[in-house]
Amino acid sequence: ANTPKQALEKFTRLLLFGRKKEALEWAMRSRLWGHALFLASKMDNRTYSYVMSRFTTGLAMNDPLQTLFQLLSGRIPQASTCCGDERWRGWRPHLATILANQTGDPELSRRAIITMGDTLALKGLIDAAHVCYLMAEVPFGSFGVKTDKLVLLGSDHGLPFQKFATNEAIQRTEMFEYCQRLGNPHYSIPAFQAFKFIYACRLVDYGLPSQALHYCEGIVASVLKQPMVPSPVLLAGLIRLAERLKLCDPQLSERPEEEQELEPDWLKNL
Structure with missing residues (x-):
């Protein structure tokens, strides 16, 4: 077997005698693919395609x-x-x-x-x-549209809803939304806001009303930035939940007693 140096010397000799086709074949047999591809590129398209095919055929x-x-x-x-x-x-x-x-x-x-x-x-x-x-x-889609490819990160929306909309899947998707918002403060995932509302309801069930209220405020901010009309069902649910939780707002509790019945500014925007 020829060493790489010997193979290159023979390739050069063939070219010195103008025997390009033989030089090309020799380069391929000797696995001098760089030389073979460069030479073929200076010949014609058919030859180049042939050499490229030979090269890729040798790859796994x-x-x-x-x-x-x-x-x-x-x-x-x-x-x-x-x-x-x-x-x-x-x-x-x-x-x-x-x-x-x-x-x-x-x-x-x-x-x-x-x-x-x-x-x-x-x-x-x-x-x-x-x-x-x-x-x-x-783009993120909806649970009810099975042709959508992506609804909650890491969760298969072909599963029943309770198995699909896990806290972990909602948290993963929220982390993605948050990371995107670091680069674009106006970024939000419209279809995801309903899942954030579900998560807020779960926080209430877990005895975390202040965190749930904070979630509601974040959802409202995202919904109001969307160019499309938000879901009336989502808005109604947000208003009902926020009305229940507004007294958990620490800013509201610091107001005089006669003002504590007033709605927070973000809730008025709905």
């Missing part, structure tokens, strides 16, 4: 480089439809490859990531699927 199917080359070729990578199986050794390297190598077609990258999320969701890997949906900026 679960190699993230396959994902990159398929994406650069304008295709949805195979990893997007196959990840989640043991033989693919995880989905993270493939997602990272897509995110780190944006093509001239951003919509292709987005579709590849969403497809990966759909594949992972079908295999029950909900957390992984939701990471993909977040990276693709898929």
